[in-house]
Amino acid sequence: xxxxxxxxxxxxxxxxxxxxxxxxxxxxxxxxxxxxxxxxxxxxxxxxxxxxxxxxxxxxxxxxxxxxxxxxxxxxxxxx
Numbered sequence: 001x002x003x004x005x006x007x008x009x010x011x012x013x014x015x016x017x018x019x020x021x022x023x024x025x026x027x028x029x030x031x032x033x034x035x036x037x038x039x040x041x042x043x044x045x046x047x048x049x050x051x052x053x054x055x056x057x058x059x060x061x062x063x064x065x066x067x068x069x070x071x072x073x074x075x076x077x078x079x080x
Contacts, residue, residue: 005033011040011062018045023052030057040064 008029010016016039019025029035038060046053046063053061067073074080 006035007038008033008035009038009040011038015042015045017041017049023049023056026056026058036060038062042066 036059040062043063
């Protein structure tokens with residue numbers, strides 16, 4: 001952690017919720033750094049990790065939706 005950091009965002013370079021230590025990192029950001037934390041997720045693992053999410057000191061949750069159907073997802077991202 002760096003002095004003066006007041007906000008941390010957990011996102012990018014893949015889905016952050018697949019990291020088994022995600023909620024440990026959020027807890028450390030809160031307790032050691034006194035930082036506010038934000039998680040940006042595609043939401044696919046919310047149900048599986050709901051207990052950890054609700055017990056965490058997370059300040060903000062953003063769910064990224066890249067389309068309402070497989071076709072719209074492909075149009076937006078170029079991926080299947």
